[in-house]
Amino acid sequence: xxxxxxxxxxxxxxxxxxxxxxxxxxxxxxxxxxxxxxxxxxxxxxxxxxxxxxxxxxxxxxxxxxxxxxxxxxxxxxxxxxxxxxxxxxxxxxxxxxxxxxxxxxxxxxxxxxxxxxxxxxxxxxxxxxxxxxxxxxxxxxxxxxxxxxxxxxxxxxxxxxxxxxxxxxxxxxx
Numbered sequence: 377x378x379x380x381x382x383x384x385x386x387x388x389x390x391x392x393x394x395x396x397x398x399x400x401x402x403x404x405x406x407x408x409x410x411x412x413x414x415x416x417x418x419x420x421x422x423x424x425x426x427x428x429x430x431x432x433x434x435x436x437x438x439x440x441x442x443x444x445x446x447x448x449x450x451x452x453x454x455x456x457x458x459x460x461x462x463x464x465x466x467x468x469x470x471x472x473x474x475x476x477x478x479x480x481x482x483x484x485x486x487x488x489x490x491x492x493x494x495x496x497x498x499x500x501x502x503x504x505x506x507x508x509x510x511x512x513x514x515x516x517x518x519x520x521x522x523x524x525x526x527x528x529x530x531x532x533x534x535x536x537x538x539x540x541x542x543x544x545x546x547x548x549x550x551x
Contacts, residue, residue: 377425385425389418392432395500396439402495403443405484413442436500436510440492482532490525497522 377385396417400410417438421431428434483491489511496507508518 377422381426385422388431388435392435396435399436399492399495399500400439400443402483402499403440403488403492410443413439413445416442416445430509433506433509436496436502437512440496440510441512444488478533479529482529485532486525486528490521490528493518493521494525494529 393414396414397407397410400413401407404410404413417435420438421428421435424434425431483494486494493507493511496502496510497504502510504515504518504522507522508515511518511521513521
């Protein structure tokens with residue numbers, strides 16, 4: 377790879393590392409797995425760098441697939457001592473708000489493909505066509521995944537809200 381291509385790749389990685397990590401995290405639900413998925417995807421991207429028209433979409437596709445693969449690996453099902461340690465994201469004061477934690481918990485209950493579609497569309501701001509490209513499906517399927525994911529997310533958040541409301545009403549009536 378030429379020096380200018382190498383520099384372009386470094387600039388790309390510097391600009392895209394955070395969004396790629398977030399995509400991987402939302403797909404697999406674990407920061408450590410997300411780091412592994414991004415590293416795997418970037419390692420695959422590097423030799424193909426100069427042949428790609430849209431390296432951003434290629435990288436997102438590879439990160440999404442790598443994050444799913446990381447969750448499927450049998451050795452990942454074993455629990456390690458680090459599982460007892462708190463998640464790095466919880467140390468960030470901006471992420472400690474109740475609403476963010478509630479949405480995050482609900483989002484992790486949405487099936488992975490629908491979750492990825494939601495993140496690609498609404499968090500990363502990709503178009504329907506770009507989302508379909510990253511997910512490796514048709515535009516109609518991507519729209520369906522987004523729609524179903526939103527429906528599931530609404531159901532989860534609404535059910536939680538009703539449960540909380542019922543508890544508050546009950547506790548005020550009985551307290």
